[in-house]
Amino acid sequence: EDKVVQSPLSLVVHEGDTVTLNCSYEVTNFRSLLWYKQEKKAPTFLFMLTSSGIEKKSGRLSSILDKKELFSILNITATQTGDSAVYLCAVEGGSASKIIFGSGTRLSIRP
Amino acid sequence: DVKVTQSSRYLVKRTGEKVFLECVQDMDHENMFWYRQDPGLGLRLIYFSYDVKMKEKGDIPEGYSVSREKKERFSLILESASTNQTSMYLCASNLYSNQPQHFGDGTRLSIL
Numbered sequence: 001e002d003k004v005v006q007s008p009l010s011l012v013v014h015e016g017d018t019v020t021l022n023c024s025y026e027v028t029n030f031r032s033l034l035w036y037k038q039e040k041k042a043p044t045f046l047f048m049l050t051s052s053g054i055e056k057k058s059g060r061l062s063s064i065l066d067k068k069e070l071f072s073i074l075n076i077t078a079t080q081t082g083d084s085a086v087y088l089c090a091v092e093g094g095s096a097s098k099i100i101f102g103s104g105t106r107l108s109i110r111p
Numbered sequence: 112d113v114k115v116t117q118s119s120r121y122l123v124k125r126t127g128e129k130v131f132l133e134c135v136q137d138m139d140h141e142n143m144f145w146y147r148q149d150p151g152l153g154l155r156l157i158y159f160s161y162d163v164k165m166k167e168k169g170d171i172p173e174g175y176s177v178s179r180e181k182k183e184r185f186s187l188i189l190e191s192a193s194t195n196q197t198s199m200y201l202c203a204s205n206l207y208s209n210q211p212q213h214f215g216d217g218t219r220l221s222i223l
Contacts (some may be wrong), residue, residue, distance in 0.1 A: 032209055
């Protein structure tokens with residue numbers, strides 16, 4: 001059965017800290033891995049990764065994929081209170097090229 | 112910017128009612144999706160559609176049906192609502208597979 005597992009489930013850090021969120025997967029016919037940020041409403045797209053070892057970067061956020069070990073990490077440096085959200089990892093693949101979501105990591109940044 | 116609009120943010124219905132959730136996208140996307148999101152379970156795919164009048168079952172289609180009569184509109188139907196269908200429902204769309212999905216703001220549905 002295809003699955004995506006995120007860890008930790010929740011995380012509380014102080015403003016300015018660096019955090020690393022983890023996503024491991026077991027998905028047949030892997031096509032891509034995506035990260036989303038969800039505050040109170042719609043998940044918003046952060047990154048899509050298809051190749052191992054190539055870091056994607058956007059401001060203080062970065063992500064990398066390891067297709068051999070079947071995982072990805074999302075790093076956030078110099079965290080701010082606006083980074084508080086649920087971060088979702090999703091993998092496209094499987095028998096019908098569906099997207100399988102992890103259960104998310106709830107990140108809380110304390111001022 | 113892609114806009115995915117869900118018709119209601121909050122909805123309260125009674126057990127046994129037929130419930131319609133509507134979703135409209137404005138970017139001529141081929142694919143549309145319905146998910147439900149529950150604490151600790153993440154997003155689970157109910158149904159998706161890759162073309163007008165086409166539909167495919169996702170992981171949890173039981174108790175739901177969908178309709179896509181026009182490319183921009185994808186409706187989720189709860190044939191006879193039950194309390195275990197109380198959840199947040201999210202609609203999404205993308206142009207093609209292997210493209211990021213764009214999400215609506217969600218409908219928080221309560222079945223009493």
